[in-house]
Amino acid sequence: MINKRKEKDKRTRAKRGIVLVMLTGCFLTGCWDHVEIQERGFVLGVAIDKASPLPMKQETDYRSERDIEKMPLQKGEPSYTYTIQVPIIVFAKNQPTGVAGGGAEADATWNMTIQGKSFMEANRQYSTRTNYPPFYEHLQAIIISEDVAREGITASIDLFLRDHEMRRRTRVFITPGEAKTVLDVQPRIEDYPAMYLAQLPFNASKTSRILHKTDLGEMSELLHAGADFVLPRVVATKDEIKDAGAAVFKGDKMVGWLGELDTIYLKWVRDAVLGGVIVVSMPNDPESVVTLEIKSAKTKVRPKVEGNGIKMDIRVKAEFSLAEKTEAHFRNALDEDFLKELETKAERDLRENMEDTVRYVQKEFGADIFLFNLAMERYAPDTWDQVKDKWADIFPQVEVAVSVKAKIAEIGTMK
Template sequence: MSPRSGILILLISGLIFIEGCWDYRELNELSLAMAMGVDKDDDKDGFRVTFQIVNPKEVAGRNATGRAVPVAVYSDTGQTIFEAIRKVALKGSRRINLQHLRILIMGESLARDGVKDVFDFMERDHESRLTTRVYIARGNDAETVLNTLTLIDEIPANAILGKVKLSERAEGENYEVRLIDAIHGIFRKTSGLAVSGITLVGNAQTGPKISNMQHTSTPAELDIAGMAILKDGKLTGWLKGDNARGVTWVNNKLKSTIVNLKCKPKGKISIETYHSSTKIRTDVRHGLPIIHITIRQTGKVAEADCPIDLTKSSEIRNLERKWEEETKHVVVDAVEAVQRLKSDVLGFGEAVERERPRAWKEMKDSWEDLFPACETEVTVKSKIMRTGMRTKSSMSNK
């Protein structure tokens, strides 16, 4: 027998005694957490942790006793996040598993106080998913948000994800932030973090009840609430509307949006942006950073509520110029709004470090003062590719 054959026999023999993974757990021994919320606990100077856990029988449609709540929500407090999680686990009959966690929500009060402890725990925990989406509960606590039942999506965590995805493609005023990206923004000294906000609209007392899912128009519902701006791990302010959309544009996160343009003598034209690309370049003049933002976008005419002939190339080019001016206006205002909050959520510092490493060595220690004073130059290049199913407005003959 050759030495190689002997080694092969030993390996095969060893496999006979292997029964499986040493730390495996059956699925019916676990509680699958879809969402996690963290709030301040002022009474104990600690944290309140909330988990939204799937009710597997209800979701699978095997509940023989009639309709039940599709999720269970458990909360408890502790001086540390880890202690609070262990206390929450004791409220159920199964071990809470974080490997399927889809969203992490932090209450506004906690966010203003600081969220570095939350991300420190999430980064250390071996079960945490770095693709978990991160949100801030605007004007509320995370526990209240996670207790609110939703109508179309039975699992509220899925409803929140769906709303943000829809907002990305409909308005362009929000975008998803993964846990790994949030950790990078929180712990990097010279940058900041922009996170989508979630708010509760309506009657908070009705939200946790099954009756909230039995109305055509729910008494309490979850809604998107702008972008939270954090600096050094603390919430410094909120951006909404065009300012939030401008942040999305600069960060190259815009998937789609609508821009309304005025036309003469009256009326408006809606342009749908369906592709946008943003590039940031940097320069240094007299020791100060100059940020060049270039946006290239394509779109189509979605609605023309004014007399205009879109068969004429001159009209198309005129619309493109107006579209460029409006986009530039939105972006400039958003940059100024972020600079007032003194949080570099736009990645200007990273761009300078990447392109001007020598200059960055002199700037990084004073970037907190330099960022609000950064000079920006915005260039927008637009192209209207389609005008819809008709070229002449219905008002052109009036």
């Protein structure tokens, strides 16, 4: 009996050992379709421009990677000019640990430009010019020219919304000039223009002139919902990119630009303020100003249905610190009456500018970039069901009433 039990235990241990070996083998196997990291062509940025007629016959004449290649298309004529940016690590000024070389005189990026009708076809055409296949899981930024945006962006970015390699957090920007020039910038500090550009929205905690919600995923949701929206405006020089202001979209077509100051108050209405400053005139001294730094900001938007009219009740609570004064004669910032006057001026300036921005957008664009439609759907669903099909006509007539409660909580330390 004892021998039978030992024999059974022995067989059990053997079976467990076989199962363990099989499981271990599963964990030790590699990925069947893996590609070594040094064999990938990492794409950091994509620029999309309108295709333009070229003076040379591209089918027969050689062009370098700095020029635009017009490839023979299977169908039709080219609609867009696509540029991708690939980093050249060995020429980077900021070298990763363990990488030798570097060269301040050599370009740290390779920008390849091709004219085509679809990005998918152009993307495969890049493979005729580089032995490293383009890889998009590290894509940082997509720049679209105003010409493309005004005709509608859906066709130009369809692949970016579908392909599994495209990250939903990729930033999207609009430029009034040629999108390719943004990738041609030679930054003073950063090696790669696409990474330099993608980092700029993180400064939204310092200034509200920057739109920080600019990613591909959010834009995709708004496009599918048929909503109006904004994308950040960027302009470029030889060695600098500026991110300020916004492009206004009605559906998938751009209808105009929103200035830097209007962008500030757009963010106040949309409860999207992360930081920045507001500047108000000094009480009893219009020539002097006080700069207030935003410490916190909260906006609530609630619709009010009054008969056949709709009004948006916008309530703001904000807390500031007194950052700087430019008056010629020192005034004690500890004075309660003085601080109260400043709070009143901040409240009035914010209220007037927010109302003015809403009226300007209603009249100029008729685009609900303030997302009042979402407030209607959430807080007045019955009314929304009745007006949603006519919202494009109703939005320009919607009244707004803004109330602001401001508090200066910090005044700094002075001796």
